[in-house]
Amino acid sequence: MKVDVLTLFPEMFGALDVSIVQRARTAGLLEVNVRNLRDWTHDRHKTVDDKPFGGGPGMVLKPEPLFEAIESLAAENARVILMAPDGQKFDQALAKQLASEQHLLFVCGSYEGVDERVREALVDLEISIGDYVLTNGGLPAMVVIDAVTRLLPGVLGDEQSAADESFSHGLLEYPHYTRPAEFRGMTVPDVLLSGNHAEIAKWRAEQARLRTAQRRPDLLQTKSKS
DSSP, X not given: OEEEEEESOGGGGGGGGSHHHHHHHHTTSOEEEEEEGGGGOOSTTOOOEEOOTTOOSSOEEOHHHHHHHHHHXXXXXXXXXXXXXXXXXXXXXXXXXXXXXXXXXXXEOBTTXXXXXXXXXXXXXXXXXXSSXXXXXXXXXXXXXXXXXXXXXXXXXXXXXXXXXXXXXXXXXXXXOOSOSEETTEEOOHHHHSOOHHHHHHHHHHHHHHHHHHHOHHHHHHHHHO
């Protein structure tokens, strides 16, 4: 998969140089290019923003550099994604959908946002990672890239890891334990030590549903409607 990121703050993206994302890049499973929007300006001040028509606080990203940058980076198979607080809420289902794409181009909003004509003419999908506002779209873009990278074939050492994680089946993940079997008076459930794989699978399914009911009952309601 190829990923391009268009941002005013490329120095933020050092998180993509570590852990699973970097492993995917080293293995040739993921190509990431972080681009500075100012590289598509033509004045000596490298101006990317201006005051909003109609007045109001803050600044708006200008259409000229955004149009030029997106049109130069977006190949025919690219999906252009704007990170914006009013976009579609990101979830595991959307991550799976994006993992099947060949080329993702992330546009990181900043200040009061982007000129609306950019959305209308160039953006395929707008994504929000939650109901809150961040300084710019850099951190949300990294969240989406990380979540999508984990789902690319060959990235995780065990493909079952992604299949069993929280939200993969509309439920939160079951509890995990490791050695020692007893620690400070707290013991591992006997079923996990039994070696009975059918009973272990049943216990994990029950625990996943119980944990979801306790912590995220909204997920169960959504699951029942689907």
